[in-house]
Amino acid sequence: MPEVLVLVDHDGERVHRTTYELLAAARRLGDPAAVVVGTPGTTGRLGESLARHGARSVHAAESAEADEFLATPAVDALERAAREVSPVAVLVSATTDGKEVAGRLAARLDAGLLTDVVDVDPSGVATQVVFGGSYTVRSQVTHGSPVIALRPGSFEPQECPVEARQRGLALPPVDPARSARVTARRTALGGDRPGLTEAAVVVSGGRGVGGVDGFKVVEELADALGGAVGASRAAVDAGYYPHQYQVGQTGKSVSPQLYIALGISGAIQHLAGMQTSKTIVAVNKDPEAPILDLADFGVVGDLFTVAPGLTREVTARRAGR
Known part of the structure; x- marks a missing residue:
C-alpha cells in the first residue's frame, strides 16, 4: 500500500x-x-x-x-x-x-x-x-x-x-x-493536568466566572474529572486566565469526549473551537445563551452552585461512596 x-x-x-x-x-x-x-x-x-x-x-x-x-x-x-x-x-x-x-x-x-x-x-x-x-x-x-x-x-x-x-x-x-530562530524557551506552568488538545475531558470557564478567583471552581471540576482547563476569549481578554488556555477560533481547537462550558455565552468565536466535541454540557444563568442551543445537556442556573455540586458528586462516586 x-x-x-x-x-x-x-x-x-x-x-x-x-x-x-x-x-x-x-x-x-x-x-x-x-x-x-x-x-x-x-x-x-x-x-x-x-x-x-x-x-x-x-x-x-x-x-x-x-x-x-x-x-x-x-x-x-x-x-x-x-x-x-x-x-x-x-x-x-x-x-x-x-x-x-x-x-x-x-x-x-x-x-x-x-x-x-x-x-x-x-x-x-x-x-x-x-x-x-x-x-x-x-x-x-x-x-x-x-x-x-x-x-x-x-x-x-x-x-x-x-x-x-x-x-x-x-x-x-x-x-x-x-527562518525564525528560537532564542529562548520557558516552561509553561501546566501542573499535572493533560494538555488541552490531548484531554478527553475539557472544562472551560467564561466571563461568567467573574474573575481569577472564580476559575477555582472550573479547576476543581476539571481535576475531579481528570480533565484539562480551558477559557473563552472573553475570560482571557479580561485577564481571568492565561492566553495559552484559550479555546476558540483565535485559540486552540479541541474535540474531547466531554466538554463542559461554565459561564460561557457561546460566541461564534468560541463555538468554532469546540463544537466538534463528542458531548457538550453547558451551565449558564441566561436561558437564551446561544451555547445552550448547541449543548447536548444544558443547565440554566448559577455555575457557582452547579459546578461545586457536580464536583462533589464526581469525587464521591470515584471514591466509591
Missing part, C-alpha cells in the same frame, strides 16, 4: 496523543509512515511507541539544529520524504504550529491543502469545519498529494503493533535569514 506521511508531534522524550490520532487516521488511507524531526537520538526514544500505534516505517530527520528553528526543519523533512516516497497524503495536527507547517509544505509541493479536518474516508474525502465553524463540508484534493491538517480529538488512538523499519532522512542546512 502507498505510504501516508505523519508528522510526529513530540517533546523529545514522549510522543503526544495527537500523533497517535494521526496514525489512526492514516491507516484509512494507506501504510502510516512517521516523520520524526528532532536532534540526534530522538527517533530511538520514540520509535517503539510509534510502531506500537501502527507506524510501518519511521523517517528519522535528525540534526543538531532541528530544535533551533520554528517550522522550517519540519517543512524540509516532510518535503524530502514526500519527494522520495510520493505519499498518498501527508497528515499533520491542526495546531498553530501544524497549520503553519501544512501551509508551507503545500506551497512547496504545489499540492492541495485541507485544514480543520475532523474525518477522512478511505477514498481521501475529508470532512471539514469551515467559516468559523458555521458549516461542515466534504472536500477532496484533486492536485498532488493532499496535505491534511487534522483537528486534535477527531480520531481515537488505537494500538496496532507492527514491525517498523527506520530510514534516515538528511535535513538541509537551515538558512537563518529566511
Whole structure:
C-alpha cells in the first residue's frame, strides 16, 4: 500500500496523543509512515511507541539544529520524504504550529491543502469545519498529494503493533535569514493536568466566572474529572486566565469526549473551537445563551452552585461512596 506521511508531534522524550490520532487516521488511507524531526537520538526514544500505534516505517530527520528553528526543519523533512516516497497524503495536527507547517509544505509541493479536518474516508474525502465553524463540508484534493491538517480529538488512538523499519532522512542546512530562530524557551506552568488538545475531558470557564478567583471552581471540576482547563476569549481578554488556555477560533481547537462550558455565552468565536466535541454540557444563568442551543445537556442556573455540586458528586462516586 502507498505510504501516508505523519508528522510526529513530540517533546523529545514522549510522543503526544495527537500523533497517535494521526496514525489512526492514516491507516484509512494507506501504510502510516512517521516523520520524526528532532536532534540526534530522538527517533530511538520514540520509535517503539510509534510502531506500537501502527507506524510501518519511521523517517528519522535528525540534526543538531532541528530544535533551533520554528517550522522550517519540519517543512524540509516532510518535503524530502514526500519527494522520495510520493505519499498518498501527508497528515499533520491542526495546531498553530501544524497549520503553519501544512501551509508551507503545500506551497512547496504545489499540492492541495485541507485544514480543520475532523474525518477522512478511505477514498481521501475529508470532512471539514469551515467559516468559523458555521458549516461542515466534504472536500477532496484533486492536485498532488493532499496535505491534511487534522483537528486534535477527531480520531481515537488505537494500538496496532507492527514491525517498523527506520530510514534516515538528511535535513538541509537551515538558512537563518529566511527562518525564525528560537532564542529562548520557558516552561509553561501546566501542573499535572493533560494538555488541552490531548484531554478527553475539557472544562472551560467564561466571563461568567467573574474573575481569577472564580476559575477555582472550573479547576476543581476539571481535576475531579481528570480533565484539562480551558477559557473563552472573553475570560482571557479580561485577564481571568492565561492566553495559552484559550479555546476558540483565535485559540486552540479541541474535540474531547466531554466538554463542559461554565459561564460561557457561546460566541461564534468560541463555538468554532469546540463544537466538534463528542458531548457538550453547558451551565449558564441566561436561558437564551446561544451555547445552550448547541449543548447536548444544558443547565440554566448559577455555575457557582452547579459546578461545586457536580464536583462533589464526581469525587464521591470515584471514591466509591
